[in-house]
Structure formats: structure tokens, C-alpha cells
Amino acid sequence: MYKEIADFVSHSAGLHSVEPIDDLQEQIPNACLQALRAQVDLKRHELYKLSKQDAICKQVVDFESDWRREQLNLISDLIGDIPRYSIGTELRGDDDDSNDPGLSLEKLMQDIGNLPRIGIASSNSIADNQERDVRILNEYSNLRKELVNKCHAIAFGNTKIEETENKLNKIRHLLESIEEKLDPTENITDFFARYDGEIRLNLEEFTFLLEDAIKRSDTSPLTQANLKEMMKRVSI
Structure with a gap:
């Protein structure tokens, strides 16, 4: 240089x-x-x-x-003092929660964005006494990229967690509704077995009604064709 x-x-x-x-x-x-x-x-x-x-x-x-x-x-x-190999363990989800001592993901990504981009222009200009600085800069560059990638992964993971939580809430609501209709002597497995039997019974009755409607002499050919197609769909 x-x-x-x-x-x-x-x-x-x-x-x-x-x-x-x-x-x-x-x-x-x-x-x-x-x-x-x-x-x-x-x-x-x-x-x-x-x-x-x-x-x-x-x-x-x-x-x-x-x-x-x-x-x-x-x-x-x-x-x-950001821990390199445990980033994410100190993050908190709510930026407005001032009582939480953790670091918010939004604040972390903002700080990383403020980090300067530094690199070596040419390896030919590196003197022996600069090798330590080069190692530091390379380590810094790798750490910066790693932090950015992990922040993006955490943000993506938070989105997936929210989607999964919404699905779990629907399942919880379904289970709560089922528990309200359970007999005192039943568990959820017994309920589903009984519920499946009731559905099959209703389908059989519905199939008999369709057969009677098809056999009736006053049923038009178009209606009969539609009823037969419906029977195929509900047949068990």
C-alpha cells in the first residue's frame, strides 16, 4: 500500500x-x-x-x-456482546415490552444494518504487518453475513410459528367443542368412533332415499342421471 x-x-x-x-x-x-x-x-x-x-x-x-x-x-x-452461536436465545418478540430485558429482532436487524461494509480491495497489497487486520476484517465480514442470515431465518421462523399457532388454535377450538358434546363416560377416541358411525348411518339412509327417488316413475331422465351421480359420490 x-x-x-x-x-x-x-x-x-x-x-x-x-x-x-x-x-x-x-x-x-x-x-x-x-x-x-x-x-x-x-x-x-x-x-x-x-x-x-x-x-x-x-x-x-x-x-x-x-x-x-x-x-x-x-x-x-x-x-x-452478541453471542455468535446462540443468537436468538436472547431475542424478545414484542418491541414495546420495556420490562423484557431481551433484544428485539427489529432492533438487532437495525444494528446489523448499521454495521459498515468493509473488505480487502486486493490481496496483492496486503503487507505482512496487515495480516492480523485482514483476519479481523474477514472474521467481521463472515460474522456480519451470519448475523444477517440468522435474523432472516428467525423472522421467517416467526412467520411459520404464527401460521402454525393459528392452525393449533382451530384444533383447540374443535377439541373444546367436542368436549362439550362428550358423554361423561366417553373420551375423544370414543366420540370419533361414535361420530363416524352416525355419519355412516346417515349416509346409508340418504342412499336409500336416493334409490327410491331414482326408481320413481315420475322422475325425469335428467333428474335420474343427477341422482345416480350423487349416489356415486356418497356411496360408502
Whole structure:
């Protein structure tokens, strides 16, 4: 990274020229112009000499290191003490329940969204003394993705739990209705057996009525066809 910064500073220094002075050639004597150009070259050399370029490069590297350190501190502050392998156990469902010390899923996803996206631009620019920072950044990136995926999984799971809870409520209401109609000596298994027998008996009676209606002489052919189709559907 230092070499890239040094090349950029050197290139930027080379962009400065004394071309504007040459425009004064027709306005001032040539001797004055040469003296002025010499002074400009001297100042330019003093301003952009290698020692000063090195100082600029060092300052840029220091700024970059400070920025990276601030980002790592920000990462540490935002992640806090979230347990990596037990995320979800501390989550609470109701964001408005201030008495619940758990962390809401909505707040967690908001905090994760605020985490900065940091990555390595090129592995070729990684120096030996940066390997530890690279490991930290990779670990952070993996942790961020893992948190996002787990939050999405928890949100999806909450939706499925709600759907399942609705189905369970219907089953509970059905069981409550059945219990209200149970005889004192019956259990639910006995009730279903009795209920199944009653349904079969009613279907048999209904089938006999259909057969009588079909055999009647005053029944039209279309009505007979419809009644026969109905018998096929209710036959047991």
C-alpha cells in the first residue's frame, strides 16, 4: 500500500510545471525570465523533494491506519456482546415490552444494518504487518453475513410459528367443542368412533332415499342421471 501511495504522490508532483511562466516571454526580458524560472524550479524542487514526498506518504499511511482503527473500534462497539452461536436465545418478540430485558429482532436487524461494509480491495497489497487486520476484517465480514442470515431465518421462523399457532388454535377450538358434546363416560377416541358411525348411518339412509327417488316413475331422465351421480359420490 505504501508503494501505491508513493507512486501517486510522485505522479501528482510531476503534474506541476512552469508552463505559465513561459507565457511571460514576450512581456519581460529574457534574463529576468530565466532568473524567474530558476527560482520557480528551486522552489518546486524544495517543495516536492523526496524527503517531503516521503513525509506526505507517511502522513497518508497514518491517516489510513487511524481510519482502519476507528472502523475496527466501531465494529467492536456495534457488535457488543452478541453471542455468535446462540443468537436468538436472547431475542424478545414484542418491541414495546420495556420490562423484557431481551433484544428485539427489529432492533438487532437495525444494528446489523448499521454495521459498515468493509473488505480487502486486493490481496496483492496486503503487507505482512496487515495480516492480523485482514483476519479481523474477514472474521467481521463472515460474522456480519451470519448475523444477517440468522435474523432472516428467525423472522421467517416467526412467520411459520404464527401460521402454525393459528392452525393449533382451530384444533383447540374443535377439541373444546367436542368436549362439550362428550358423554361423561366417553373420551375423544370414543366420540370419533361414535361420530363416524352416525355419519355412516346417515349416509346409508340418504342412499336409500336416493334409490327410491331414482326408481320413481315420475322422475325425469335428467333428474335420474343427477341422482345416480350423487349416489356415486356418497356411496360408502
